[in-house]
Amino acid sequence: MARLKQLVRNQNGVPPLRGGHALCQGCGVPMVVRVVLSTIQRPTVVVNATGCLEVATTRYPTTAWNVPWLHVAFENTAAVASGVEAAQRALARRHALPADEEVAVVCFAGDGGTYDIGMQALSGALERGHRFLFVCYDNEAYMNTGVQRSGATPYGASTTTSPSGKESWGKAQRRKDMTAIAVAHHVPYVAQACSVHWDDLSRKVEKAVAADGPSFINVLTDCPVGWGHEPRLAPRLLDAAVESKFWPLYEVVDGQYRVTYEPTREVDVAEWLKPQKRFGHLNDEHIAEIRVQIDADWHELLARSA
Amino acid sequence: MARLKQLVRNQNGVPPLRGGHALCQGCGVPMVVRVVLSTIQRPTVVVNATGCLEVATTRYPTTAWNVPWLHVAFENTAAVASGVEAAQRALARRHALPADEEVAVVCFAGDGGTYDIGMQALSGALERGHRFLFVCYDNEAYMNTGVQRSGATPYGASTTTSPSGKESWGKAQRRKDMTAIAVAHHVPYVAQACSVHWDDLSRKVEKAVAADGPSFINVLTDCPVGWGHEPRLAPRLLDAAVESKFWPLYEVVDGQYRVTYEPTREVDVAEWLKPQKRFGHLNDEHIAEIRVQIDADWHELLARSA
Amino acid sequence: MGELSWTVDPRTAPRPRTGGWRTGVKPEIELSKCIDCLVCWLYCPDSAIELDGTAFKGFDYDVCKGCEICAEVCPEDAITMVAE
Amino acid sequence: MGELSWTVDPRTAPRPRTGGWRTGVKPEIELSKCIDCLVCWLYCPDSAIELDGTAFKGFDYDVCKGCEICAEVCPEDAITMVAE
């Protein structure tokens, strides 16, 4: 809890993202932003992809952002950040930077803006080695446009473009493993985290911004609208995601895997699936299938971390 | 060699890519196409990305292609193939396919059209699970436009956009590990191959087209112009790439790594680097640095394959 | 409308009163129970928990949307949702 | 120019004679040495090795660009480059 107090102190009375924004009642995204930005003890610039977070926090002439904030489009967040970062290096070299300290460049993008349409810009920026932190707030679908399937949508989830129906069981493919893809880029720091494991997330952010090169953190967070649950159930639900091993928490530092949190309770995946409307149509066989896949993935992860 | 004869027989007297094209004297790309397409014993449709192979084989009103061949643009090969494949499924369902057999859908793209600008379309197609084979002919730079740096360009190589000079040692970043990235997509078949290890490549193609889902093969081949070597040195040079472990040959079947060729001779990386003009500026320290990285990567690969 | 600029300055931008989005209930504190753990502050989607240094101070009803999350996560059950 | 179509049919398309690209040397076979291994066929960038079934037949000088690769890879040194 010392860390929590520290986060408060780091804000210095000015929350990076303030209230009065237009995100849904109970939206899971702001918590991610709070933990990430309050952890960083340097001046920070935010580059935001199109998505719920962006649309709902910056309706002209309002803004909920107290930090320098830049939004260009949906798919190019990492590229925009590359430009900001290169500018910083160029200006530093000719001693023309307005700030004395190195400014942290942090991207926020949803899963759509990370796994799918923003993937290439991210991959390129990772390859080029810019010093920036890319945070994906992964709520497992395109929420801003009304809950369409993304690469992050898990197998079996019903969305408006992968609806369950007479001839369909929801999304037919398993989710893209974006964290693994980032790891395959051989960047200094990659991690998978979950909003409600905020201390774990905060520690990861610390390491990420200290890395000499690009870093990527994939943060699971909920969307009550898209998942179909009561906002107040979010903490328990996200906890079940982690405990059931649907969403393992781990980090990869210079290629070395480490599980940062070992689930402490035996939580069945049903505890994760059942409270969510998007999984409401799944029968026991589907759930068993999902259970098998999760177990296999978990064991693979453990093997990697050995 | 039985396999070689089989490749000849499979062509049935009609080479998929015939002579009279405008690729450079001694270009390393056609051999990749020959091995891949002659291996496949089904009717095949080729989708080709913009690049040397495409530009130099289809100047209107000529064509060097005896198989159905489609080129739309540089970055969208996998997406175009997705459409062809989906069309095949849809037409099959309503019994409207012109062919009796399932047609193999094969993409050819250079490293630029795979690692960089074509990465997102590829990633999306892998996630969606289309049945197609994506072959990257990796000559480690944008050759068609005059040898510019790509994500595949190795550390230290001089290209026209990462030239060596007073203030530069060529490309400052290590190459993107595209094979690993494809593996991270958890598709049924991924492999790394080299044109001159043609039997290995051919075996991989067989498995790839038999896979129930997307497959990806990353094939190293040379570009005498961009690498700066005599065409006739290509076989030796590419062999050195493999033997020196700069370019290991392996496959990943349903997530299981297997090294398909263990180098038999002790070949120093200098044997790979030295004959190439693009590495001509590197001094011994650079070469040592590269050697260390290659060793580390090789051991990681062995560990994965264990 | 006045002069536009393509940038927005948070120091002068209006802050919408999203408290009006609440649907009948709002959080209330029983201060005696509160141990200033700040978990509510951490979770609140609307930055509606006001602090005094690192101590809980109150709710910013101007922006609190009444999502009940603070009440849910408070380890001391110091927060309850009450009808407005 | 005649009627255009946005497709090209390989069965009727002209085949450029890239043999003209050779820069002074061309490959020649010593058939007695040849063991029909077809490695030259496999490597030739210009599909310029003509076969008879699975036996080596000759070079298609209309398209051979004289790159010397066949000569290089022939395990029997059956191919030599000669001045034209």
Place this chain on the structure above:
Amino acid sequence: MSDLVEIRWHARAGQGAKTAAHLLAMGFLRSGSYSQAFPEYGPERRGAPLRAFTRASSEPIRRHDSVTTPNLVCVLEPSLLHEVDVADGLAESGRVLVADETFPQRDVNLAMLGAAARVLGAPSLDVLATATVEVLGKKVDAETIRTALQEGYEWAS
């Protein structure tokens, strides 16, 4: 354009203003009139105040502009009175209906539909009920619908 009526609906998202606007339009359509229904969209999410509109006319409706001078305003959430100017642009002799504490408390949007029908003099409750069943299908049972419409109708009487 002569007999064109325009209705504006105010509610919080999720309270069924969009549905009510649609159902009223459907009622008019099934009464042989022409109609339109459309909500207003912004970056605000679930929970934010929301407006929706209905237009009806005996002639085909060709205009596709927003409703600025409604003949009737229906407010499903009384707390909105403090937040938005619900009477904005109200046509002369236009009316504002507010689901205050005197209003039927169940199925507020359906009840307001009944009230609107009463005030507008159309569509008939029967047609409105049929139209509502047609749209909502099995989501709400027919009896509930009829009761709610009736209660609203009476409230406005």
Place this chain on the structure above:
Amino acid sequence: MSDLVEIRWHARAGQGAKTAAHLLAMGFLRSGSYSQAFPEYGPERRGAPLRAFTRASSEPIRRHDSVTTPNLVCVLEPSLLHEVDVADGLAESGRVLVADETFPQRDVNLAMLGAAARVLGAPSLDVLATATVEVLGKKVDAETIRTALQEGYEWAS
């Protein structure tokens, strides 16, 4: 436009036609004339036949079309005579120079430059040599340049 001369160069890629076209233009420029030099580009790769062009005039050259009626054609590779119509569009009283077996066999493109200068009557060998050194820098030594130019010049004399 009166004294405009246009030269077309034929070679295989890599044989230096582009360089020769450029050097001749540079020679003209350094002689106080205006000039242009440009190659032709296609999808064909190294090894393919290639054309390049030089224009020179005492007045600024404004036209930016291709050269279709050259006053002089320089062929660096005699085997091309079987493949391309090197005399295509040749201006009246135009000439074709072919680096056949009688031609100096070293530094063919530089020698052809000398030959062209001879036939065109400009630029002077001195200026051409200086211009060539200016462009090629240390890639080729000055003596080699001079010799090659001279040999070509004499060949064409």
Place this chain on the structure above:
Amino acid sequence: MTLELLTGGEAVAHAMRQIDPDVVPAYPITPQTPIIQNFAKFVADGSAHGELIDVESEHSAMSAAIGAALAGARTMTATSSQGLALMAEVVYLAASMRAPIVMALGNRALSGPINIHCDHSDSMLVRDSGCVQLFAESAQEAYDLMVMAPRIAEHPDVLLPVFVCLDGFTITHSAEAVELLPDEHVRRFVGEYRIPHAVLDVADPVTQGPFAMPDVYFEFRVQQAQALERAMDVFKHVAGEFRELSGRSYSSVESYRVEDAEQVIVALGSTAGTIKDAVDDLEHAGLVKLTTFRPFPAADLRRALAGVEHVIVLDRADSPGGTPPLHAEVAAALYGSGSELVGHVYGLGGRDFHPEDAVSLFAGEREEAAWLV
């Protein structure tokens, strides 16, 4: 036939269900989403049978559409705004590769600033691409044009993509009376999909998408432009058949009260309906609505406006530092005609346009206003 209360998006999705395309690659974007979501539901429920490809970007949506269409499958898609901008490169290629794709375009303002509401800047971005663009005034028109679109796109004289443009929100999300044709009638009307040289026809192994040097490129472009010009006749022919089927008639240029008009507004899309209401209340005022923006009906427009003193062009898109697109087209079409011409940009980013606005334009009250902010 009974009328349904449908949004334009729903109506278009119904047209798609009835046409039952083989492949639908699509990427979500407001306000196109109701189209693909409703269609996805039809597929999930088995009332449509095509392959829905949930691509990872619009660039890939159009790319996959080209692949599918040329492979031999009837292919449809839908997008808006940034989606169209991201696929712009490939839209040109779809046209030049003669892929008869049908695309519903929920017109929305291009960023920036980002905005989700209607204007026509997205359509205008690709006005040189060689695609047919049809504009709908209402949900009914959107449905009807969608039913006609495959017939135009796939016609052997045309073989080009056809966009059905419907105003974002104003049409896509507004419910109004729509008459759907019986499924069977639609299916019969559109017929079988047939193109020359389907890629999957491996017995006919042709090369598609070759490299064209200066010796042939221009001729390709002319061929393509001529195909688009031919689309005008094909449109008229298909509209004729459609009238027989439905009783509703469509023309490239719809003249409304132009006969005795001294002033005529030229406009596209849903605003045309709003202007009709204004015109009804005025004398000597008329409207010309264009259903075909590409091919542009220059000759029909000249005929329709012959003798009209004062022509007012309303552009729902700007060309900063230049002439707005529709204005420029009309200027070229009427050049030398003697009609006076003024143009206004209106409705950007969803700015409203009421019948009163049309009235004030006819009254000459805003003659000097380049932008009707």
Place this chain on the structure above:
Amino acid sequence: MTLELLTGGEAVAHAMRQIDPDVVPAYPITPQTPIIQNFAKFVADGSAHGELIDVESEHSAMSAAIGAALAGARTMTATSSQGLALMAEVVYLAASMRAPIVMALGNRALSGPINIHCDHSDSMLVRDSGCVQLFAESAQEAYDLMVMAPRIAEHPDVLLPVFVCLDGFTITHSAEAVELLPDEHVRRFVGEYRIPHAVLDVADPVTQGPFAMPDVYFEFRVQQAQALERAMDVFKHVAGEFRELSGRSYSSVESYRVEDAEQVIVALGSTAGTIKDAVDDLEHAGLVKLTTFRPFPAADLRRALAGVEHVIVLDRADSPGGTPPLHAEVAAALYGSGSELVGHVYGLGGRDFHPEDAVSLFAGEREEAAWLV
């Protein structure tokens, strides 16, 4: 000053070296490559000092450019054809976010079919984007405009991207006499880069790129369009200063032998030089060359062509099924002027245009030919 024999690409790279921008994100594409390759060499050799970002696509090139320019760094880039098409979405955003990026555009035909040679279809694709577009006739002009460009882009009244358009191959790859200014003069001429609200200025934490609803979007677009209109004055002003520096003068509309001309061709880019040669041989024939295509110099053009009987517009881009872009602009500008107007599309995909072609146009020999194939 001595003349150098430089290709347009080299000349532009030299301008970049002299300006010494902070950040240059770029992606290779023919025929822009000589620009970035030469510049990369300058950086590698230490004669330029900026950060070269070898991005993975043009979409990212322009995105990174926006990030860098708004962060507070002078930013330049270059592209062609498909590259511009792929970044089209972001080009609009660069303009609307008021990022003063300078971009060299090696004009090349858009695919398909794929072709690497010159036409102006790429420029025209983004003619509504709100960017300044300057067209160069020669390598010298490309260099000069490149030196002027940052001054226009970064002017506080403008703050918009500026494209310097040079014909692919014809200018980018053709060597001709170019006079370079001394490095110091260029550096002094362009001065320091200063923009309001640099993102890296963390003491001034503003929000850039907000969401705009219908209540404000239109006003944003008008502001942006007005900035582009102001760019005309700024261009003239900067050109004036540049004349003092270099002795070379530039105007939005260059009139060549128009005084007593009965017929005048209007054209852009390198073809203008070719036409000058033709005009010199004729009587009563003139040329109007536009240096500024965006902002379009409508008023200057009307003045320049006042009283000219016959105006011939040459478009190096088509708008299939519509009016070619330049033709449409000229029609709008000269509407009602009494000049006769004909338009032709020429030079697509690198098709040659000789002085004789201009002569035959003046002779009225191809009046009916929409396309000069």
